[in-house]
Amino acid sequence: MLSASQRGSVCGGVCCDEETERQLQEKATKTFERLVKHHIRSQRSHWEQAASLYRDYLLQLTRQSENKTLILFSTVYSKMSPLSREPIRELYETIRLSLVASERSPSTGEDLALVTSKFFRNLFPVAYHHAIHSDILHGSERGERSGSPAEAGNRDFHSDYKNCLVHTYTDLKPFGMVPQQLAGSLVSTVNAASVLLRALREGAEVLLKLEEVGVSAPSCRKALLRMNYCGSCKRYNHLHAKPCSGLCQNVMRGCLIEYVGALNKGWSTFTEAIVPLISNVRSTVDGIEAEIKSLDAKLSNAIMHAMEIGPQLEKQVEQACGKAALMPFELATDGSFGDAPQTLAGGIKWMVAPNNEMLQFEMTIDNNKDLFLQLSTTLCDNEDYHPTDEDCWTGNSLSDYTQQIVTEIGDRYNPEVRYNASATVSPHMQTLVDRLINLKTAVNKASLPITFRGDVDKMQSDMAEGSGDSSYASDDEEDGFMGSGSGDGVYSRAFDGISPKVDTPTLSPPNFAKRISAHSCWSLLAVSSVVLTLPLLLTSDRFSRH
Secondary structure, three states: OOOOOOOOOOOOOOOOOHHHHHHHHHHHHHHHHHHHHHHHHHHHHHHHHHHHHHHHHHHHHHHHHHHHHHHHHHHOOOOOHHHHHHHHHHHHHHHHHHHOOOOOOOOOHHHHHHHHHHHHHHHHHHHHHHHHOHHHHOOEEOOEEOOOHHHHHHOOEOHHHHHHHHHOHHHHOOOOOHHHHHHHHHHHHHHHHHHHHHHHHHHHHHHHHHOOOOOOOHHHHHHHHHHHOHHHHOOOHHHOOOEOHHHHHHHHHHHHHHOOOOHHHHHHHHHHHHHHHHHHHOOOOOOHHHHHHOHHHHHHHHHHHHHHOHHHHHHHHHHHHOOOOEOOHHHHOOOHHHOOOOOOOOOOOOOOOOHHHHHHHHHHHHHOOOHHHHHHHHHHOOOOOOOOOOOEEOOOOEEOOOOOOOOOOOOOOOOOOOOOOOOOOOHHHHHHHHHHHHHHHHHHHHOOOOOOOOOHHHHHHHHHOOOOOOOOOOHHHOOHHHHOOOHHHHHHHOOOOOOOOOOOOOOOOOOOOOOOEOOOHHHHHHHHHHHHHOOOOOOOOOOOEO
């Protein structure tokens, strides 16, 4: 036994001197840090898996939709198909790039709107030539014959005439309101989905950055020592003394302040905002999935509108551009007309949406919106801690715990961990707090009703502030079909790649560390002399019990 002058200053027990207490305090602190990081890492995996799963699903969906549109043009509008193929691919590629835009190059809704407008503008000469202009449909030019109908159909307008059609597109409005309506709904739904995917990725990154935090506050480290080891230092081990439930709650909530601080409230409001955004993005009426699946029909509607007003449109075109002028036949054969996609019998069977997985994720984050406050309860809900506050280790003696139990992390009236009002938020933590604020702002904007918003670029720039290093490779590297004219290749790719089903691993938290107990001071001192050499971060590590 140690004399009064030899005993440690925290526990004051007969079995622990200052060096023993220092070693046990270090062990208690590292065990606490390991368990907190394990719990945060488990939550982070849900965010990462949801982001990856839904991203892959949407990209695959756009590939299927692209192939469906190409097949539509090759069958219903076969003469338009060769010249419309590249604009269609450019439109879908822009959609994909907008969906997976990285923080360093935020998704630009303006780019998508411009590409959509450009698509219809460039489609007009093609549609007018092969589906509207009556002379071509009947195989002749006004006032003179120009070969067989097939030859006339394969000949393109003269470049000057096409330029005139493009420049008069805005005034003529050949496709009615379809282009404006499509641009509005497409930009809104793609932008909302892009914000959701980025929020999921950045939410995971915020949790990842928390793993860089450690416990340094002396009051917390001493509280961990008192709770877990002072009973053994005072030789209460033979009574199997377990820390009181209230003591554990107060110590955990006092120590978690260094991990979360002001982040606790920000995380809660951020996760609350995510849930309605998921519902909006995945709406079967006006969400991204419905929009992508209906793109081919909307493009077809635009062409059908132009065909319906064909006679009136021809008069307007002739007034603006004069009579149609075709290039000589030998100048029009560039080889693109023989590169049509192959069609498949029956309709496309859309890939199965990850409904169950996304619903499970919604439930997970909704149940864990108070993640860090719940963490203190989770850590204390363990066999190593007493389930009540009666006849248990209070940190000083074996009795009933009568101290007030705080309900918030970092409560200034915590009786176990002294509140430090002068402590400043570290630059690292402030960066995470700012990041959550920007994320929540962007998520709330994206959750507004689906309309064409003029502040799309502003919304994306909000998210870019304080962002990390996440980025995704261009789909050009993933999709070999993008440079190919073969529709069969496009279609087959739509069913290759990543399955929408992802098995979520179940992470079991490591056993909570047991406190050291001994039948004598000598055995405790022997353990403490080697405690720092133990592999503290192994999953199976626990406070050893002899």
